[in-house]
Amino acid sequence: MDNGIMIKAGIVGGAGYTGGELIRLLLNHPQVDLVFAQSKSQAGKPVYSVHQDLIGETGLLFSDAATEEVDVIFLCAGHGAAQEFLTGAAVSLSTKIIDLSQDFRWQEDTEAGAVEAHDRAFVYGLPELQREEIKEAASIANPGCFATAIQLALLPLADQNLLTSEVHVSGITGSTGAGQSLSPTSHFSWRNGNVSNYKVLEHQHLNEIRRTLSSLQEKELPPIHFVPYRGPFTRGILCTAYLNFDLELAEALQLYKSYFRSHPFITITDTTPDLKQVINTNKCLLHLTMQGNQLIITSVIDNLLKGASGQALQNMNLMYGLGETTGLKLKASAF
Template sequence: MKVGILGAAGYTGGELIRLLLNHPEAEIVFANSESNAGNPVSDVHEGLIGDTDLMFTSEMPFDQVDVVFFCFGHGKSEAFLKEHTIPENVKIIDLAQDFRIKGDHDYVYGLPEINKAEIQQAQHLANPGCFATCIQVALLPAAHLNLLKEDVAVNAITGSTGAGQKPGATTHFSWRNNNLSIYKAFTHQHLAEIRQSLTQVQGYLDAAIDFIPYRGDFARGIFCTAVIKTKAPEEDIIEAYKEFYRDAAFTHYSDKAIDLKQVVNTNKALVHVDCFDGKILVTSAIDNLLKGAVGQAVQNMNIMFGLDETAGLRLKASAF
């Protein structure tokens, strides 16, 4: 597969290049960045020194590729498509939120755990958000059991790379280090796609998802906890979680409590359930740049092109 990348100089662009350089069936034709055109990719993504001689370009030869990845900031994908024409035969994988909510477009929501059949047929795909992925894998089996009848309390903490490469007041090292804060409480933009998927699986969703996002003092990863009120038997709940993910390529139920280092630098999502009197506590964890972004995007690319779903994604966790 011949691949083009737009917005290739950011964190997601760099991680995508890293994955595709080691993908057995992919060749990067162009890595577009207007501000870095003519510079070596490894000058920006220094972890790739010695791995590639690829140069950033301002060119966009869409007629030479099979698929193009949009690694833009939110809101820029839709604007780009109004100003540029991409051939109909070229598949698009958009990592922004522009097309995640169903509407007047043909983009398939790319969460393989529930939409794999649709992804296989997709020409245009909207890759899920990072918080959205982590929270959905925690709650979807409960939705399948019809357990989301009362408001669900969700807390999730993300690494600084989730805010993008451009420095800001809340991403600067001296502020973020040894610090913790919340933002967008109850109003985070990923709530809409979370509710969309939960409604798809459960058939309805009257309950609120009370989501409190945290900024963490680490670079990458998301760790989520969700509290669901239910009197369903513990053994039924745990078996349902195991069954829901039995055939998932990267999402796994763990009998033991999970931690963040088990998933960082991988495309895995791990889920664990603890049952209490009338409540269940679900914990989930992903790498925000991989399963929460470009790892899942490559997973979706593999599905769209009929390849082994795990191609290029056999990555070792930084577990020590």
């Protein structure tokens, strides 16, 4: 519900893909005043000169530092930069932090959602896992994009101790998942009309996936095998997970609908989903089917929204007691 507050927000690392999406969302949020968007590489330039979809939306200039005291800072500067910023900047402990990198998502020998750093306790920001903890948090470690899609596909099973056999997952992501810096595998001439796998069975998001699922399931977690693919498109993630399942499909559907019944961005769909249904939204679509004794779960999200900036804003809404969907009622581009 609208509690009448106005939230002063700032972004560190505003020139990248997640920073650009977050600027767009914050500018259109009814209870946010975007005070600054920092970028060392673009300082002094208009935000719209980098994020050209924002032409006519804002006259804000990129700053070279966090220029004013704000209520919440979003860290979008990439892995390692969040640690560097909090080490070097004088940020009040009363300022809430939402970090979109992997710097505070997990540490060895800690429980899920209990990372301590810079005199802060970082709560793992997956609302469908620990909404109540996020409401009370002052610092959030936003989940990874693949991690979000895969965890949402498996959370209801872990919650009922039903991850009892090896889980196999394949997933494909768009080029924006690699960030804005150019690399050989993000050039149009290489990416267009091409598919490749990478980090097979060793993707960095497996660490947080296993920690999250282990925090729910009392039984020992079985191996999770993940093969990620680079797709010839710009944004979106489609993952397919499958595992042995001793119950009927109808029981699985009931289980998933019950688990997600109060979560507004999750939809269990009867038809096979595709990326265009979720692109430019904070939605996750889940589709369940069975072949023999194999339960097959398809999960689709926009990697820049539910997989990054949209989820960060969802977390901010929860932290400030706002309606969870505030500023996030976005329309997909189906054609």
